[in-house]
Amino acid sequence: MAVFLLRRLLLAIPMVLGVATLVFLVLEVAPGDATARYAAPGVAPEALEQMRRNMGLDRPAGERYLRWMGAMLRGDFGVSLSRNEPVREVLAQTLPNTLLLSATALILAFGGGILLGTLQAVRAGGVVDRGISITTLLFYSMPSFWLALMLILVFSVQARNVWDWPFWFPASGMVSLDHGFLGSREQILDRIRHLTLPSVSLALVLAAGIARYMRASLLEVLSLDWVRTARAKGIPEWRVVVEHAMRNALGPVATLFGLYLPVLFSGTVVIETVFAWPGMGKLMVDSIFQRDTPVVLAAAFLFALLVIVGNLVADLLHALLDPRIRPAARAR
Amino acid sequence: MTLLEVQGLRVAFGKGPDAVEVVRGVDFCVGEGEAVGMVGASGCGKSVTALSLMGLLPPRVSRVSSGSSIRFQGRELVGMPARRLRRYRGRGIAMVFQEPMTSLNPVHSVGRQVAEAVRAGGQVRSRREAWARAVELLAEVGIPDPGRRARDLPHQFSGGMRQRVGIAMALAPDPNLLVADEPTTALDVTIQARILELLEALLASRDMSLLLISHDLAVVARSCGRVLVMDGGRLVEEGPVEALFSAPRHPVTRTLVEAVPGSPASVADAAASPFRTASASFPRGLPSGGEGDGGDGGGDGEGGDGAGGLPILEAVDLVKHFPRSRSPWFTPRRAEASDSPGPGTAPSGSDALRAVDGVSLALHPGRTLALVGESGAGKTTVARCLLRLVEADGGQILFRGRPVGAMAPPELRAFRRQVQLVFQDPSGSLNPRLSVGSALDEVLRVHGLAGDARGRAHRVGDLLERVGLPGGYRSRLPHQLSGGERQRVGIARALAVEPRILICDEPVSSLDVHVRRRILDLLMDLRRELDLACLLIAHDLGVVAELADRVAVMYLGRVLEEGPVERVLGDPRHPYTRALLAAVPRWEPRRPEG
Secondary structure, three states: OHHHHHHHHHHHHHHHHHHHHHHHHHHHHOOOOHHHHHOOOOOOHHHHHHHHHHHOOOOOHHHHHHHHHHHHHOOOOOEOOOOOOEHHHHHHHHHHHHHHHHHHHHHHHHHHHHHHHHHHHHOOOOHHHHHHHHHHHHHHOOOHHHHHHHHHHHHHHHHHHHOOOOOOOOOOOOOOOOHHHOOHHHHHHHHHHHHHHHHHHHHHHHHHHHHHHHHHHHHHHHOOHHHHHHHHOOOOHHHHHHHHHHHHHHHHHHHHHHHHHHHHHHHHHHHHHHOOOOOHHHHHHHHHHOOOHHHHHHHHHHHHHHHHHHHHHHHHHHHHHOHHHOOOOOOO | OEEEEEEEEEEEEOOHHHOEEEEEEEEEEEEOOOEEEEEOOOOOOHHHHHHHHOOOOOOOOEEEOOOOEEEEOOEEOOOOOHHHHOOOEOOOEEEEOOOOOOOOOOOOOHHHHHHHHHHHHOOOOOHHHHHHHHHHHHHHOOOOOHHHHOOOOHHHOOHHHHHHHHHHHHHOOOOOEEEEEOOOOOOOHHHHHHHHHHHHHHHHHOOOEEEEEEOOHHHHHHHOOEEEEEEOOEEEEEEEHHHHHHOOOOHHHHHHHHOOOOOHHHHHHHHHOHHHHHHHOOOOOOOOOOOOOOOOOOOOOOOOOOOOOOOOEEEEEEEEEEEOOOOOOOOOOOOOOOOOOOOOOOOOOOOEEEEEEEEEEEEOOOOEEEEEOOOOOOHHHHHHHHOOOOOOOEEEEEEOOEEHHHOOHHHHHHHHHHEEEEOOOOOOOOOOOOOHHHHHHHHHHHOOOOOOHHHHHHHHHHHHHHOOOOHHHHHOOHHHOOHHHHHHHHHHHHHOOOOOEEEEEOOOOOOOHHHHHHHHHHHHHHHHHHOOEEEEEEOOHHHHHHHOOEEEEEEOOEEEEEEEHHHHHHOOOOHHHHHHHHOOOOOOOOOOOO
16 A cells, blocks of 8 residues: 555655656747836837846756756745745745635535436436436536636626625635634635535536436446445445445546546636636736746646546555455455 | 245346346245256246345335235235344245345355354354354355454455355355355356355255256256246246256257267267266367377378377467565455365465466467366466466477567567457447447457458458358347347357457357357357367367367466377376366266165
């Protein structure tokens, strides 16, 4: 077990370095640099040149790559060119927000998707199955930014201003302006209300896919011989489904967990921008526009790391679900 | 007193006008403490009948007709709501299924699965007690060291051991009726004998009725007093087992009786009972050309016990070891060979699985060498080594005296064309989307045989005729063929490239008794007409007796005994061969008091 984990982590090192190199190359090829935003009719070209020298942008690309890589390996991500803050601090502010949003979305997506898929498989061919199929397909085929805008329109704008619903959800930020003046219980509620729309719009798209996988996988398992054996024992049907079939059916869904993480993180880039959520996705978009190379590089690096760790978790989930791929319990 | 009474049972699959009636009016009863057998070819409705007893038929696609009646302990089960029916499952009627490999949940320990059945039975409440009872049951069905093994997962058990677990699970709630649906069909013959012994012992020690279902009358005859014969969804004959054997009335019963070694009727078909009558009775086992082994001197001018003449394919001291994975995470799914009798278990301590451990064989044109043994003996690995589909670790393979191991790729391709395979599962080895004609045409095209499209079409017609299929079959798809017809197509495909050697890996073991007969005749004719050298891999000694000239008995990678088929089966020298022969279920009339 420990050997397995260690090996997977060692394998992750070249992957992460590869990702960092790729991102560096892409930014290098892209036109313009961090001084572009200072370029204006009144600014002397010499001043921009001086600025470039100060930032070290006049050095050859190879040298900059090696310096940056070396610093990063020592844990130094450099200084943000647009915020004049250490990149490490910029990330420390945004990473927890992104983790909160993605974790909530993941739980909603997998919880909801597994539940819906199970319901569909148990009632396969019936009205419930078809209804859920159509609904999930609808969400599956929607672009997430558009879905986010529609959710804002319905649950934030119309619900509050036009329909006068007793509940509505804020459409931007993590907390309300008056957050500091609320009691602790209200503060938590306020955060949850802000978290709802972004996490739901992230989760809906994912949940639709998960439900379809879960349905197919559970249907297959339910037709297997040993499910019939379990039924022949005379145990209630819900226990046949939950205790026998579901655990076996979750295998493909655990694989999906690893596959969906990159989808989720690219989703946060869009969703955080739409909902003005101060996370890494929004930071990345802003930094790309500012040509803030150190921040973009560090953020891409972190995302890659998260995806790799997530896939490791997916493998561990597999082992948890299926004892056959656990290391032999006793030496034989 | 009657425990189960089935009247006018009709089961249909499908809906509306497309519905196919699979069970068409079946009446029978099982008395308390009685053991009843049910036999018939596959597709005759045995399993569907069994599943309908417990309401386990797949819902939506199947339907028990309203006129049917299944009365268990006087209560009508047809139309009973699922919630109430569930109480009869397990406790009233328990079931043992055919496939021990797939009928256990792969992610729950066997102890947990048995304990679950114990608790479902309702006598035991606490988990701890249920576990203790599960261990007891595992001991009762003969699992060694049950306390420890109860924690193991199904894949850590061999097929026979898994079937024992399945039986323990069925026994757990103390059922009144045990329905065993082909409980030994998927098992080797020696293990089948042990499972049948176990069922008999359990029947004697418990107050339980048994409905034993099999396609093999011999299996049923052993433990059941009364036998029901099914065909085409109907009960065609019913009676005491002795009466069926002495005077079978229905043709289906007759076929079944004839297939049983030692039965009175099978005297007419002596090839099916070679083990008792030895070398005297081989009218069908040998082609009329008289090229047998038993000192004939005819045919291709060879005589004596050994096969003279030049072998076309020869293996000398073949060795193949598979390394056991040392990965700390992904352990190989290997079943323990703990159900195997004979000389010890797999070599322990070494880090390699000795699949083939010094095997020498020779194939001669126009002759058949049979390789027999239990699963895991290394039979198929030998065949794969011969074709160089896997590289042997040691020894030599000679094709017409030339070492196959030293062949360059073009020569190897030419060699492989000379050697063709016929597989066990005729449906699994045909592409479901390719018609029979195009499957055969493809082979011809790939090998550049029979010229242009017209020439190939002509050749396809020849091939179909050769294997006894009408020319109209070329447009059929595999699912439109019966199992026997599919195997014929498989043979035609092997013959398409005009091979000199045919390797048949369990060619008839997935076929019914009467289909089996015709495929065996076909193989025999082909071998004679085309002068093919055959390597027959089989576990069924009846098939071997009929088809083979020589037989090699394999066990754990070694050939224990080799010789002419009459000698080996009639007068086995190795104790393992004797055990193998003794395990074949056969008809032995009971003594009057029994």
